[in-house]
Amino acid sequence: MGINATIIGQTITFAVFVLFTMKFVWPPIKQAMNERAKKIEDGLAAAERGEASLAEASKASDGALKEARAQAQDILAGANRQANDIVEKAKTEARTEADRIIAAANEEIDASMQRAKAELRKEVSAIALAGAQKVLAREVDASAHDDLLKQLATEI
Amino acid sequence: MASGGGEQHGTDSASYYVSHHLTHLQVGEGFWTWNIDTLIVSTVLGVIMCGVMYLGARRATSGVPGFLQNLVESLVDFIDGLVKESFPGTSKFVPPFALTIFVWTFLWNCMDLVPVDWLPAAASMAGLEYMRVVPSADMNATFAISISVFFLIIIYSIAGKGFGGYAKEWLSHPFGWYLLPFNIIINFVELMAKPVSLSLRLFGNLYAGELIFILIALLPWGVQFIPGFAWAVFHILVVTLQAFIITVLSVVYLSMAYESHDEH
Numbered sequence: 001m002g003i004n005a006t007i008i009g010q011t012i013t014f015a016v017f018v019l020f021t022m023k024f025v026w027p028p029i030k031q032a033m034n035e036r037a038k039k040i041e042d043g044l045a046a047a048e049r050g051e052a053s054l055a056e057a058s059k060a061s062d063g064a065l066k067e068a069r070a071q072a073q074d075i076l077a078g079a080n081r082q083a084n085d086i087v088e089k090a091k092t093e094a095r096t097e098a099d100r101i102i103a104a105a106n107e108e109i110d111a112s113m114q115r116a117k118a119e120l121r122k123e124v125s126a127i128a129l130a131g132a133q134k135v136l137a138r139e140v141d142a143s144a145h146d147d148l149l150k151q152l153a154t155e156i
Numbered sequence: 157m158a159s160g161g162g163e164q165h166g167t168d169s170a171s172y173y174v175s176h177h178l179t180h181l182q183v184g185e186g187f188w189t190w191n192i193d194t195l196i197v198s199t200v201l202g203v204i205m206c207g208v209m210y211l212g213a214r215r216a217t218s219g220v221p222g223f224l225q226n227l228v229e230s231l232v233d234f235i236d237g238l239v240k241e242s243f244p245g246t247s248k249f250v251p252p253f254a255l256t257i258f259v260w261t262f263l264w265n266c267m268d269l270v271p272v273d274w275l276p277a278a279a280s281m282a283g284l285e286y287m288r289v290v291p292s293a294d295m296n297a298t299f300a301i302s303i304s305v306f307f308l309i310i311i312y313s314i315a316g317k318g319f320g321g322y323a324k325e326w327l328s329h330p331f332g333w334y335l336l337p338f339n340i341i342i343n344f345v346e347l348m349a350k351p352v353s354l355s356l357r358l359f360g361n362l363y364a365g366e367l368i369f370i371l372i373a374l375l376p377w378g379v380q381f382i383p384g385f386a387w388a389v390f391h392i393l394v395v396t397l398q399a400f401i402i403t404v405l406s407v408v409y410l411s412m413a414y415e416s417h418d419e420h
Binding site: 016 | 182184186187188189190191194195198199202205206209210212213214216217218219221225228229232233236248249251252253255256260291294295296297299300301303304
């Protein structure tokens with residue numbers, strides 16, 4: 001026991017180790033820790049910013065969705081209106097077409113009735129003439145009574 | 157803790173066993189005696205310390221740290237907090253200085269947990285008669301640290317207050333200019349007490365711890381483990397605590413030296 005030269009050796013050794021720690025251990029570790037702290041700080045800030053922008057984006061998307069829904073509603077209503085219009089138009093067209101067809105058919109019927117009447121008249125006058133010829137035997141002159149017969153025919 | 161044998165020792169052989177365990181491996185005469193065991197063990201421990209810390213710090217990354225980096229970072233963070241708490245301003249020197257004291261004395265103290273006969277027995281096989289493996293149970297080792305602290309106290313006092321300020325403090329504190337001689341005496345005692353208490357506290361605790369382990373080793377081998385275990389568990393606390401105390405006190409002494417006392 002007791003103090004001897006060992007203390008000198010120990011002090012020198014101690015100084016060497018302290019210098020080693022000061023040069024090669026402390027600075028890199030401290031630097032790494034500071035950098036990490038900075039990184040974490042930045043990361044937290046970025047996360048906060050991300051959260052804020054997420055909230056903003058979701059608000060914007062909500063707005064867009066609402067707008068789109070309203071627009072879709074408008075489009076649907078417009079389409080419905082247009083469809084109704086088309087159907088109405090088609091109905092009216094069909095009705096006019098039908099009327100036209102019916103009118104044409106009526107006209108045709110009238111025309112053929114007139115034609116049949118005229119034919120009938122001619123035939124009746126011919127038959128009447130033939131009957132009169134038979135009744136009057138040969139004395140009747142067809143040309144002399146033609147006017148009379150025609151008049152008769154129009155009267156029927 | 158384990159011993160080469162208890163029962164066969166008589167009183168003489170027991171005291172021989174104890175004193176043998178408390179004798180340094182020495183060369184030289186008088187003051188120029190070198191405790192080879194202390195020098196070698198503390199240097200080997202210091203090299204291990206520096207090696208491990210260097211490996212941890214060499215490829216220090218700000219990303220996810222590996223095991224060694226984590227270990228060194230924990231130590232650095234711990235010491236950094238300690239220094240920041242008490243030391244005014246920033247210093248490039250004090251934190252690594254405190255880190256070295258802490259880890260080195262911790263490793264010294266840990267040598268107390270190695271069974272007391274292992275390394276001496278290995279040394280005697282290698283032909284070395286004496287071997288004390290706990291550097292902190294050698295006053296030379298503890299005083300080497302505390303004397304370094306002593307000189308740093310003076311250096312930091314002058315750096316912090318200027319030469320004049322430091323001289324003024326010597327002459328006028330704590331009693332004022334009228335009791336100048338007493339101030340000088342008090343300051344002298346205070347300055348001397350710091351390194352002495354610093355090193356003797358560590359030395360005393362670890363010397364006593366080592367002695368208890370040696371005494372436990374004298375018990376019959378079948379019962380040694382009971383007190384041996386209890387003392388070792390308690391010693392885990394002592395090992396860490398003493399390393400912590402010498403570190404904290406060194407930092408505090410340097411802080412007190414550096415900061416100005418003008419407000420008193």
